[in-house]
Amino acid sequence: MAMGWLHTLRGKLIVSTILVEAVIIAAVLWNGQRLIETHLLEQFELRRKETTLLLDAALAPAMAQRDYAAVSDILQATQAINSIDYLVMFDNDGQIVATANWERQRPVPLADNPEQLLNGNGLQNFDLRIPMNIGGRQFGELQYGLDLGFLRQARADLQRQTMLIAISGLLLSALVLASIGLWLTRHLNRLTQASRRLAQGNTFQTLPESVDDDIGALTRAFNQMGSALAARVEDLQDSEREQRQLAATLSAEQARLHALLSSMRLGLLFVSPEGRVVYANPAFRQLWRLGDDDVSPGMLLGDLAQRIASDPQRLSDPYQREHLFLADGLQWELRQADERLLTQISVAVPAAPGETQEGESRLWIFEDITHERQTADRLLFMAERDPLTGLYNRSRFEGELQRLAVQFERDASLQAALLYFDLDEFKTVNDSFGHRAGDAVLLRIASEVGQLLRSNEMFARLGGDEFAVVAPGADLAAAQTLAQRIVAAVAALGFEFEGTRVRLTSSLGIALLPEHARRPEEWVARADIAMYAAKHAGKNGWRVFREELGQSAYMLAQLSWAERIQAALEQDLFELHFQGIYTTGIPVLSHLEVLLRMKDPENPGLYLMPGEFIPAAERNGRILDIDRWVLEAGIRTLARHPQLPGLAINISGRSFDDPGLPDYITGLLDTHRVAPQRLLVELTETAALSNMADTQRFISYIRGMGGSVCLDDFGVGFSSFAYLKHLDANVIKIDGMFIRNLVNSREDQVFVRAIIEVARGLGKKTVAEFVEDQATYVLLGELGVDLAQGYHLSRPCAELPDPATPLAA
Incomplete structure (x- = not known):
């Protein structure tokens, strides 16, 4: 670095000038020496001559x-005076005299040639021999050695003076030239330093342009270049x-994309146009059990297909192996040996803009x-099947009745029989021994009667203890034979509950297609009339529909229920029972549900259940x-017991059409000074969905005045989730069909979990009914259900529980 200045223009200029000066001075010295x-x-x-x-x-x-x-004296005097080294005199004979x-x-040296003086061989003496002549006559020769000391001294003095002059001139010229070089190159040095600073990344600073010459032009050009470069650097920094x-x-997006692809349940395999694997996410490896x-990446798709297909534990069907990685854009189902079902679909991926590739990824x-698929099968099963039996x-x-009716329109020779029956005194079993006993009876009936039927005959449970059998191709005789076998089979069954032996009978009605009806609703009505005729005839029997007998019996039954409902309203035979609804985890009373009972005048101390009189009340309009x-009665109860947290009261779908009901509820709350927040109105899902507009108006009114709304029996309709966003209910009560066997049914757990997630997402509470054991109660808490109701927690009774007393569930 110390000699780096030699590579600069200034250094080169000074060195070149000094070298030129040195050459000139050397030439001058050489000439001077000569x-x-x-x-x-x-x-x-x-x-010498002198x-x-x-x-x-x-x-x-x-x-x-x-x-x-x-001669000798003269020689001695001459040698001492004239700085002559020696003198020897010869005579003409050459003898020393x-x-x-x-x-x-001593031998006398030969005489020297004067030219030897310039050879620089360091001579100390110069030997000369001269003749001694007088008048042209030679008398001898004199040889003497002339001391050259004076000559050497003179040469040394002259050389020293010349060298001193040369060195002084060289130094003076170097100093002058360096000064000139520094003065001439000072602007260039400034440009050099500025260039170095710029090259080191320092901020560009404009140089002064004071000189109006080539250097000034260069400085202006440099300033322009530096300004442009600074702007480009700034642009590059912004771009950087x-x-x-x-x-x-991009890194964050790639990380998120990788996390997304890694967390996806879908197996993804990306293949290049050359047929080589580019990417496979973890789900793909997991689905195919690949390490x-x-x-x-880089392996051939054919090798991967061979590796998958070669393992019989993955694809055991040769036909399905042929469709593995089939690039036809269609969706294929591939069933593995362990019965897992995979769908496969391929999508062409076009090249990115600017990317050149042959073929498609x-x-x-x-x-x-x-x-x-299992859930879909389960949904299909639940859509067509009774969840209990x-x-x-x-x-x-x-749907089957409708199908037969359409088929009959095409083929008038078609005939079929409808057998409609229910169980006599079935409510006694439910009231006395609980729902589990009733469910056991229904399951046994379904099993025994089902064994009596042929494969083309449909056996259906219509609700409660009502059953129906559709027998295509059956005439009257075949229908009567089947009816007798069903009635006899039911009567032959024996049950034992809590040590009590119980036997049930059935009443069955028969209606034929096309003799008794040609439309489905008429067909069912005729069979229902025949069933009521069998009941009025003493039960435990069957009847075939007849216009005069059956119609009168059916009308008598309906008339009887209308009179009994009217009598119950007038004579105060209706009574409220209450069942607690508790929090999960630690069972604390949240509120009570009101359950209606009708006192049976014919059997004092017994009650008629809602399932017996509510359908008749809905048909004859007394439900309002x-x-x-x-x-x-419920709001009056709230007023008498201010410590009660609240009551849930069921409202039928028919009341939604009553425009005066909202004002009636408001009037009751004002009259009895009950806070609306303590009232929760329960609407059944099927009733709510039957008239969405009226339901929405009614719910909005109840919510607007401060009350709450519970959507009861949620999950029965398979459009529940779709309509839930349109019904602004506070609470969702999960239907008991999902709760009864919750502990043992994975499918029910899936449905309950889905309902809970939807309810939470919409900010609604959930209630589970039919909680009849501790295991179910605990599982509901683990799943996230908010409230629970059932015989395990409390049974319906006319007495109000103490809200301050915790329940030891």
Whole structure:
């Protein structure tokens, strides 16, 4: 780095100039040396001549006289005075006649050539031999050694002066040239430093443009370049920041996408146009039970298909193996050896914009629909089957009647029989031994009667203890035979509850197609009339529909119920019973549900259940009076017992059409000074969905005045979830069909969990009814149900419980 300045323009300029100066000075020194040598040679030659003349003048006379003693004296004097090294005098014969500072025995050196003085060989003496002449006559020769010390001294002095002058000139010129170079390149140095700062990433600073010359033009160009570069750098920095933000966003999106793909239940397999695996998410490996080494990026799709198909535990059906990874865009179902059912569909993935590739990538999507298929089968079963007995339900029964009616229109020769029956005194079993005993009776009846029927005959439970058998192709005789077998089979059954032996009988009615009816509703009505005729004839029997007998019996039954309901209203035979509804976890009373009972005048101390008189009341319109009576009695109870948290009162669907009912409820609350928050009105789901507009208006009114609304029997209708968002109820009561066997039924648990999740999402509480054991109560709490109701917690009774007393469930 110390010599780095030599690579700069300034350094190169100074060094080049110094080198040029050095060359010139060297040339000058060489020429000066040559001139010195020439001058010294001339001086030497002059001195030699002078000395030769002096010696010749001094010695020639003595030699002519052969006065060798004088010659010797002259030589001695001359050697001492003239800085001559030695002198030797020869005669003409070459004999030494006299010497000075030389021994005669020593050989005399040869005379030197004057040109040797310039050879630089370091001569100390210069040997000369000169003749001694007088008048042109030679008397001998004189050889002497001339001391060259003076010549060397003169040369040294001249060389020292010349070198000093050269060095001084060189230093002075270097100083002058360096100053000139510094002055000329000062702007360039500033440009260099600015360039280095700019290259190091420092902020660009504009340089002054004071010089109006080439350097000034270069500075202006540099300033323009620096400004443009600074702007580009700023743009690049902004772009870099954006790129970093985009990279961070992309990284976060990729992380979220990876987490999403990893958490998906769908198995995803992405394949390149070359047929190689690009990506497989964890669900794909799990669905096909593949390890990390079994499927990896880059492997051929054919190899993967072979690996899956080669394991009989994955695909045992050769036909399904042929459809594995079939890129036809259709959905295929692949059933594995363990009965798991997967769906497969492939989707073509087009190339991204700007991407060039031949062919299309494909995405295979796999889904395990085993549970969904089982649930769908269960839904289909529940849509057509009674949840308790497994028999066909009313909906499926009505569909079968409609099918036969349509078939009869096409084929007039078709005939069929409808057998309609219920159990005599079935309510006694429920009242005396509870719902579990009643359910056991219904299950036994369904089993025994079902064994009497042929495969083409439909056996349905229509509700409660009402059953029906549809026998296609049966004539009157076949229907009578089947009716007798059913009545006899029911009568032959024996039950034992709590140590008591119980036997039940049945009453059955027969109606034929097309003799008695051609439309489904008429067919059912005729069979119902025949059943009532069998009951009035003494029960435990069957009757075939006859117009005169059956109609009179049916009308008598309806008339009897109308009179009994009227008498109950007038004579105060209706009575409220109460059943507690408790919180899950720790059973604390939340509120009470009002249950209506009718005192039986013919059997003092016994009650008629709602299932016996409510259907008749709905048919003859007295249900409106019953609803108002229950509302008044319930609100009066709340007024007499202010410690009660609240009452839930059931309202029938017929009352929704009563425009005066909302004002009637408000009037009762005001009259008895009961807070609306203590009133909860229960509406059955089927009734609520039958007239959505009236239901919504009624619910809005109750909610608007501060009361609460509970949607009862939720889940019975399979459009429940779809309509729930339109019904602004506070509470949802899950139908007992999902609760009775909740502990042992995974399907019921799935439905209950789904109802809870929907209710929570909509901000509604949930109530579970028919809670009849501790295991069910605990499981409901674990599933997240808010409230529970059932015989395990409390039985319906006329006495009000103490809200302050916790229940030890």
